[in-house]
Every structure is written in structure tokens, then in C-alpha cells.
Amino acid sequence: MADSVELFDTTLRDGTQGEHVTLSARDKMRIARRLDAFGIDVIEGGWPGSNPKDQAFFEKARHGEAWAQTSICAFGSTRHASNAPSEDANLQALVEAATDVVSIFGKSWTLHVEQALGVSPKTNLELIRSSVAFLHRHGKRVIYDAEHFFDGFADNPEYALRTLRAAAEAGADTLVLCDTNGGSLPHDIHRITATVADDVDASLGIHAHNDGGCAVANSLAAVRAGARHVQGTINGLGERCGNADLCTAIPDLQLKMGLECVAPGRLDDLVDLSRFTNEVANLDPNDGAPYVGRSAFTHKGGVHVSAVMEEPSTYEHVEPEVVGNRRRALVSDLSGRSNIQYKAEEMGIDLGSDAAARAVERIKDLEHLGYEFQGAEASFELLLRTLQDEVPDFFGLDRMRVWSGQDDDEQTVEASLALTVRDERTLAVAEGNGPVDALSNAMREGLLSFYPSLDDVRLSDYKVRVLTPQDGTAATVRVLIEHGDGTSTWNTVGVSENILDASWQALADGMRYALFHAAPTSDTKQVPSPAASA
Incomplete structure (x- = not known):
């Protein structure tokens, strides 16, 4: 059996922190059901107690909803320094959310400990330890997010490791190394994650942001170094430049690295999941997104199309159907006869080589005048059928x-x-x-x-x-x-x-x-x- 990776989706929490992303409680439930059907292991639903919308989601999630595979997770932070765990409103809200899994973040970087929290490094360790222990005693599976871990490790590696040990000793089930500022590079992620794996006897995860354009690459690097829990969002939604895009990370892990993420029969739902999430969030899709974008398996150059028609692997790294996508050929002034014939076949037009050659010249002339058929396939079909004398004189x-x-x-x-x-x-x-x-x-x-x-x-x-x-x-x-x-x-x-x-x-x-x-x-x-x- 292939080694497996646990998938943790934070679209409903971290994803909603992205610009232009707003989800109602009903929207969250719709997306959560699709994530569950797809095979996501843990869905982080939001921060209970922080706003009525998230409270409504957790109410809906625990009443009358039968989850097939996923566990719903509530998110929060370590306790406030002035509160005992049993009196801390944030920790109480996590318990009252009644989820089997909770995720809490704590500080790994002394810069944040001393300036953001305003406490001593020693006190911060106690905040982590007591918060995790409190939730563990309430029967929760505790996922500990080590916020700014890679920046903290670069600044003070021994202290960053001590924060992880404090969480692990208090009962945290999974320690997640967070590249919160999103500026780390894959070789550093791999090196530091490997160091942590040697130092701490616990299940490790990765939470990467995309500010340096490396969120997916950093997630893969962490997995190569031993992490087996990957956090991210559908379509990479998230604050600033977004989170690791699970629509890219999942097929990379499963198809390229041989790690089991979802059932093989589910992977071909990936494009539908991506588009559904964008639709519910009222966002325009990214045509250039790897695997799931409309352009991911689209060919324009005549040489490319000709080669792909003979052997798809010449210009495609995986079969588009594996992730639920499809191959497309565009028609433009770069087109050769192979593009035209490919499109004609898609439309059920039996276009001979002579007609295809005439179509190529006609399209080049029209595009010189300003016509563009990549977004006007009905006009393109009429053009081909006109060359075949198939279009009646309707009016x-x-x-x-x-x-x-x-x-x-x-x-x-x-x-x-x-x-x-x-x-x-x-x-x-x-x-x-x-x-x-x-x-x-x-x-x-x-x-x-x-x-x-x-x-x-x-x-x-x-x-x-x-x-x-x-x-x-x-x-x-x-x-x-x-x-x-x-x-x-x-x-x-x-x-x-x-x-x-x-x-x-x-x-x-x-x-x-x-x-x-x-x-x-x-x-x-x-x-x-x-x-x-x-």
C-alpha cells in the first residue's frame, strides 16, 4: 500500500481571509460537503466565537450532517497570558464547537513572542503547553500550528524547537510547521523540516503561504523531508498571495510522488471541485492554474497540436482526464492544419485536408483584421461549415x-x-x-x-x-x-x-x-x- 498524506483543507477559514473572498455559513456548508465527497481528511471550518457566521457553520456541521470521511476542525489560538485555560474564552469556544479536531496556533518566533504577545519566551512556552493540555484533556485531537516557524527557526533554532517540544509533550497529535510569511524557499523548508523530524517524535505537517510563489513547492519539500500532513486551500485562496493550492499539491503528491491522498477514483473530480469552489465564492477561475485551469491542457502552436494528436505525452505531463480536465486546441494565426482538423473533429465536422488548408489561410487573414476565434467557437464552427457548404441561407x-x-x-x-x-x-x-x-x-x-x-x-x-x-x-x-x-x-x-x-x-x-x-x-x-x- 502506498504511503499516505493527510489532507487538511483551510479554504473555509484561511481561504476566506483572501481579498474578495466572502462565504456565508450556507456557502461553507456547500463547499464542505464537496470537500468531504472528494476525500479531504480534515476541514477547518473557522474560528468559533469570533463571529456569528462561523458559529452558524459549526451549528450546521454538527447537527444533521453525516460526514462520510472528513473531520470538521475548529480553529483558535493559545490562551491569553492573563487567563487560565479553563477561563479563556477562546479555548472555551473551541470546546463548545463540539468538533473532534481542533487546531490552535502558537508563537515560534521570539520577535512575535516579545513584541506581538508582549510576554517572555518562557511564558510563551507555558501558554503553548497549558493550552494544548487543556484541549487534550477534553478529548480533542489537537493539531498545533507553529506560526512563523521557519522564520523563528532561522532566528533562534533552539527556541523554535522548544515550542514544538512543549506542544508535543502536552499531547498535540500533529505539529504543523507554518511558513506564515510565505517567503521561505524549498531547500530551506526541506532542511529545517528534516531537522525537526530528527529532533521531535511526532507527526509533522506543513502550512505554506505563497508570497514567494513557492507554497506548493515548499509543501512538497516538507513531505520529502518527512511531513505527512499537508494544509492548503482549494485554488490557493488565502490572505495576501494565498495558501498552498491543494488543486496542484494533491495531484503532484499522488501522481508524481506516489503518495496516497484521495481514492484514485476521486481524483478526476478535482476540476469540478475547483470550479465549484470558485462559483460559490463568486470568483473568476484562473485559466492558467496547473491541472485544473481551462488552459492547463490547451495547445495553440500547430507543431504542438500535431504532436499531441499522435502522442499526447509529447506536450502533456499527465493525461487531462485523470484530474477531470480535457484537451483543447486553439485556433489562431499560429494554427496549422492539425489544429483545424482537431477542432473540426470535436465539432463533428468531416473536414478534408484541402478544406483545412483553406481554413488555415482564411483564419490567418481574419485574425490579421482583428478576429479572434479562441473565445468564439460558434463563429469558428460556422466558418468551417461554410467552407463545407453546409450553412443554409437562413436570413x-x-x-x-x-x-x-x-x-x-x-x-x-x-x-x-x-x-x-x-x-x-x-x-x-x-x-x-x-x-x-x-x-x-x-x-x-x-x-x-x-x-x-x-x-x-x-x-x-x-x-x-x-x-x-x-x-x-x-x-x-x-x-x-x-x-x-x-x-x-x-x-x-x-x-x-x-x-x-x-x-x-x-x-x-x-x-x-x-x-x-x-x-x-x-x-x-x-x-x-x-x-x-x-
Whole structure:
């Protein structure tokens, strides 16, 4: 059986100290359930008694919740110097949280002992010893976090070790070495952890922050030196630059170092766990995150894509499916035929080599004009299908007018369109909250009677990027539009020196894509999408 590592997740406590991270008690419970299902051993839920939100979480966690694998952990500090353990409000709150596991931090660095706590080094040792002993007597598993341990060790190694001995002798089950300032380097972490392992007969852990960009590397270095308890957060959330990212550390430990962290059948839930946590925390995902990022197994250069199609290991260090991710190929002016054919296969398009070659040249020409298909795969699909003569002539634009003005102190925007649909000319007029909304409403008005399937289609996102700001009001703009129908979404692109023209291109592609996938017909005249004919 493989050697194992205990995973300690502090997303719900240390993670919430990160900028822009706010979780309600309900949010914490949702994330905790996912962490439990994934296989996290210990979940640190917060600091009981410090705020109503954390108190509510611990109430929910112990009443009516059956945890499959995890232990919920309450967090606090050693007692105040003026209080006996039995009279210390912080220690009492840890007992009253009714968790099997508690985590308390104490000072390892004389700088903090004398200046932050304002006590003598000897008194600090007694604070650690008595606090751990009190919690141990109450039947708790005590995880002792040696705050600023590596900085303290660098300043006074003998005293830093004495703080660990005090905790261990008082009954601490796990001693966690904390790189609280996050500035240590892996070789120092390894050396110091190995020294501790030789000096203290106790289970060791690591808690690393990422201020030097080494939190995961430092965690791995500590494990190599003997630590078997790793603390971190999902997506590296945390104060300042964040904590060790468990979404990177776990596959590194399990896939690269051969250490058992979670059941092998659970590892492919890692991407979903990462995205779920970001969604609950209302945070944008990091596309470049190792293993779980959208770009982690994405290839753009034609040489790379060609090689990966033959043998994935040429440019991928693990199989993306192992962690629940997937391989992607991007389409750009760096693309070769292999990129195009890979994407065509994904879309179910049988694209011959000649068509692929034409597509490469067309895409390079379009990207030179400012088009970008990496975020507009619906427009890209329409372009390929146009080259294959698969896109029917759903509708054509004869005239577009947009009017904006003030009416009774309120802004009014109106769009009128003259469209040809199935050889029939139709006029449509609609108002909207701005010119693009008005255009979208007029298009729906003009097309719905011909294509009822568009009734569920709505514009859901609109982005504009100025490509040539040096040209002032004559600048070229790129418009990206997202449409959705309640079950799926798709993205399209338009480029022009006229923002309404660029918007029309993207709007029209969005509707054509919806119509093509709703009820494509083969007996109508073929017409290129706006992007394809630009």
C-alpha cells in the first residue's frame, strides 16, 4: 500500500481571509460537503466565537450532517497570558464547537513572542503547553500550528524547537510547521523540516503561504523531508498571495510522488471541485492554474497540436482526464492544419485536408483584421461549415438603422431592420436598453414568425475590445457576444470600425448557429456567416 498524506483543507477559514473572498455559513456548508465527497481528511471550518457566521457553520456541521470521511476542525489560538485555560474564552469556544479536531496556533518566533504577545519566551512556552493540555484533556485531537516557524527557526533554532517540544509533550497529535510569511524557499523548508523530524517524535505537517510563489513547492519539500500532513486551500485562496493550492499539491503528491491522498477514483473530480469552489465564492477561475485551469491542457502552436494528436505525452505531463480536465486546441494565426482538423473533429465536422488548408489561410487573414476565434467557437464552427457548404441561407440583411434620442427626459433607442427570410422581405422595429439590445430585439422580432425555435434564445453577454485605440473614434473594435437558450451557451465574434456593424456580425452568427443546430436544412441556398465573409 502506498504511503499516505493527510489532507487538511483551510479554504473555509484561511481561504476566506483572501481579498474578495466572502462565504456565508450556507456557502461553507456547500463547499464542505464537496470537500468531504472528494476525500479531504480534515476541514477547518473557522474560528468559533469570533463571529456569528462561523458559529452558524459549526451549528450546521454538527447537527444533521453525516460526514462520510472528513473531520470538521475548529480553529483558535493559545490562551491569553492573563487567563487560565479553563477561563479563556477562546479555548472555551473551541470546546463548545463540539468538533473532534481542533487546531490552535502558537508563537515560534521570539520577535512575535516579545513584541506581538508582549510576554517572555518562557511564558510563551507555558501558554503553548497549558493550552494544548487543556484541549487534550477534553478529548480533542489537537493539531498545533507553529506560526512563523521557519522564520523563528532561522532566528533562534533552539527556541523554535522548544515550542514544538512543549506542544508535543502536552499531547498535540500533529505539529504543523507554518511558513506564515510565505517567503521561505524549498531547500530551506526541506532542511529545517528534516531537522525537526530528527529532533521531535511526532507527526509533522506543513502550512505554506505563497508570497514567494513557492507554497506548493515548499509543501512538497516538507513531505520529502518527512511531513505527512499537508494544509492548503482549494485554488490557493488565502490572505495576501494565498495558501498552498491543494488543486496542484494533491495531484503532484499522488501522481508524481506516489503518495496516497484521495481514492484514485476521486481524483478526476478535482476540476469540478475547483470550479465549484470558485462559483460559490463568486470568483473568476484562473485559466492558467496547473491541472485544473481551462488552459492547463490547451495547445495553440500547430507543431504542438500535431504532436499531441499522435502522442499526447509529447506536450502533456499527465493525461487531462485523470484530474477531470480535457484537451483543447486553439485556433489562431499560429494554427496549422492539425489544429483545424482537431477542432473540426470535436465539432463533428468531416473536414478534408484541402478544406483545412483553406481554413488555415482564411483564419490567418481574419485574425490579421482583428478576429479572434479562441473565445468564439460558434463563429469558428460556422466558418468551417461554410467552407463545407453546409450553412443554409437562413436570413440576409438588407438594411439596418439605429436611432437614439431623448424622450420626456428618458433615453430612447430604436432599431429597424429590413431582412430577407426565405425569399420574403420583412421589416422589424424594436426598442432596447441601448443600440445592441435594440438590434437583438429587432432581429428576434423579424425572425420569430419564420423560426419559432428562436423563442428561447437570449443574448446573455456582450463584450467590446478596442483593437486600435491610436485611431481614436475610427478605431477597429472586436465584439464578443454570448447567446443562450436555457440549456447551453455559444459565443460569436464580429470586427469592424463601426461598432454596430461588428455587433450585427456577432448577433447574426449567434442566431445562425442556433438555427443550424435547431433545424438545419439542406435544400436552401448556402450563405457565409458575417465572420466568414468579412
